[in-house]
Amino acid sequence: MCHRPSIGPAGSVTLGCRSAAIQPSLFALLVATCMGQPEQSRDVGGQMPPKDTRDGEAFSRWYVAAIRRSEIADYFEPVGGTMVIRPYGFGIWENMQAGLDRRFKATGHRNAYFPLFVPESFLRKEAKHVEGFAPEVAWVTHAGGEKLEERLAIRPTSETIIGHFYAKWVQSWRDLPVLINQWANVVRWEKRTVFFLRTTEFLWQEGHTAHRTYDEAQEETMKMLDVYAEFAETELALPVIKGPKTEREKFPGALMTYSIEALMPDGKALQSGTSHNLGQNFARAFDIDFLDQDGERRHAWTTSWGMSTRIMGGMLMAHGDDQGLILPPRIAPIQVIIVPIPAKSEEDQTRVETAVAALLRELDGGGVRAEADRSDKRPGWKFNEWEMKGVPLRIEVGPRDLANDQVTLVRRESRAKEQVSLDGAPRRAADLLVEIQAALLERARTFREAHTATVDDYEGFQASMAERRGFLRAYWCGSAECEARIKDATRATIRVIPADAEADGPGACVYDGAPAERRVLFAQAY
RNA sequence: CGGGGAGUAGCUCAGCCAGGCAGAGCACUACGUUUGGGACGUAGGGGCCGGAGGUUCGAAUCCUCUCUCCCCGACCA
Known part of the structure; x- marks a missing residue:
């Protein structure tokens, strides 16, 4: 239960290339001004629009402003529906990746990487699969200055290309199971896009496994669904409901699809992770077969499961408030922001600086991701700014605090303040991060139950x-x-x-x- | 892809109806005073008015087309 961060392996990510075709549709703009405060119509730079979850348009304004102002992400307007994930936002994704990757390794999976380009003939091998994806596939038709003989899909998902390789790699029952995950980008040409929740290109992981029996594949499917649910609740403080999808809602080509569903503040559900039992559909299409112990040749049973940057958007929506974002400590790139309060005398100023440096050192030593904001902005500006960016805990270090050998701790999610001794601050901060993580999950759960x-x-x-x-x-x-x-x-x-x-x-x-x-x-x- | 709305400085917007020097606040730069919840003064920098055509002596403004974003649908692992 320690909230110690482990900066794990960041997944490898390649850039998608776009070709051709279908007209996109698109994305957003405008950051907000101050609404809802008629008295102070003064536009303080960087104020957030309120989080009004009843009005779709207002809620959208909040969401877009929260993401852009906090420097999580930005639009890439020349290609509709695409976005750049900025360093602060990518830091969240890296922490999410680390949390997921750790769980995948713990369940016996290894990472690999498969090509971005999928020949059209591959997609066509599984009828329902190609039918399901046809409208949203982006095609490469020209390369090297020539028209290609066979057009290439930019992967919308990798079942087919991976099936092709599994057919080569699997000969005997001894080769099973194959348990591989890939961190990658995929492209699905969407008609209507939303930051993180639905973008033309997005980052994800896709696990692909092959098994000897149906039961084994089913067990894998359920195991990874459980991993997703546990991850969402533990790391993202996002309560989810898991279960099978109906025939209508399942993945094209799957026997069964299971998903985890989170409830957003506006009352809409977000499919946040899926796990599919693909049966023998892809094994038949790609000839993934093996010689079983009894001498019979049989098709393997495969699964696939994926979680994407989409759930990051869901997490951001779920926890934020009128002040901006609120990041769960376990995935926050900065867990503690230290704001030094300038002192009048040089002596006190030195004291402040010394205390800040010591705090940083101790927090870091204790595995807490902490930073100090030593910029020349005024303290009040920093409070607002870091709250907007969702840093879960702030430590104020000023001359008045230090006169009593204390510092001030302020929780982002409740804005509760407390004075703590300078010596005890690192320990208290670590404890508070655990409390904040729990409080966010509890709050989200309460909301879901109420709705x-x-x-x-x-x-x-x-x-x-x-x-x-x-x-x-x-x-x-x-x-x-x-x-x-x-x-x-x-x-x-x-x-x-x-x-x-x-x-x-x-x-x-x-x-x-x-x-x-x-x-x-x-x-x-x- | 259908219906509605919107693109002017980094951000939020005014100017457009009625064509005539491209503006405000915030942000940014320098200096000074400040600093415990988004400081103030002084002096500055920043624009192909989303893009392309057209009308006109003259277009941010009028006309046509197009791209992008937002909302509502359709579609959507």
Whole structure:
């Protein structure tokens, strides 16, 4: 439970190249001014628009401003729907990568890297797969000054190219399982994009495994789903609900898709990680077969699972407030920001500087990522700035504090202040980071519970979805038609079929009253 | 891709209706005074008015096309 950071291996990332084709659509602008404070219409540089989660447009303004002003990311307007992740934002991603990578290694996986370009013939080998991705694939049609004989897809995902290699690598049951993960970028040409949540190019990891039996593949699928859920809650303080997807919502080419779903402050659900049991679909398409112990040649069972920069956006949305971002300590690039308060006398000034240096040294020694802001801005400006950037804990070191051998600690998420002895500050800071992490998770959980309702009648369903949105637990008979009609009428889709729904026992479908085995989780989705 | 809105300094915007020197606040640079919740003074720097055509003696302003962003849909591992 130690929150000690371990800066792990940052995944390798290559740049995508764009070719051709379809018109994109796009992205955003405007940072905000001061709204909601008519009295002080004075535009203080860098003030955030309030986080109004009821109005989609206002919420979007907050989100875009929070990301741009905090220097997490910026648009790359020449290519619609693409973005640059700036150092502060990439620092978050690196910490996320480290947390995930550690978990992948602990479950026996190794990293590798596969090519960016996928020949069209590869995509075509699995019918549902190509059908599912066709509209969003970007193609390279020319290279080296010539038209290519076969156009190349910029990978939207790597099942096919990896299947090609697994077919070569797997000969015997002794070669199984194959447990490989890749950190990469992928491109999916989206019609409508949102910072992190849906961008044309994004960063992710995709795990691809091959197994001897269905059971083994299924076990792997569920294991990684659990890893995702645990990661989201432990590292990102983002509570999630996990479960299988319906036929309609599953990955093209998969036997079964499972996902973790988080609830955003505006009441919409965010699919934050997926794990697929691909059955033998890709093994058949790519001839991944092996000679089993009994001398029979059999197709392998494969899985794939991915988590992307999307969940980073979800994490940013979930925790921020009117002041800006609030980063969970475990993934915050800067966990503690020290703000020195200038003193009038040279003697006191030296004392301040000495104390700041000592604090930095001790925090660093204790594994806490700390920085001091020694710029010549005024302290008040720094307080606001670092709060906006979401640094979980601030330590103020000024002459008044030091006169009592104390410093002031301020929590970002509650803004609670406390005086602590100079000697005890590093230890207290470390403890507070753990508390803040827990408080953020608790707060997000409370929000989710408050926005999860159980409904049995369709009128209630519609009213609830129109007014509060959020998660709705309701019975569903299993028919794709009911699923589609509910979506048409309320925009809500079935996010997952949660495991805990078993407890409610059978009931009647919320739409047509037909017998239903269990409840499912509905929500409008990003 | 359909409907609606918007692109003018790094940011937020005014100017456009009614064509005539490109503006404000914040941010930025220098110096000074300041510094415990976004300081102040003085002096400065910064623009192909998203892009391309057109109309006009003259276009940020009028017309056409196009690109990008935001919202609502459609679509979407």
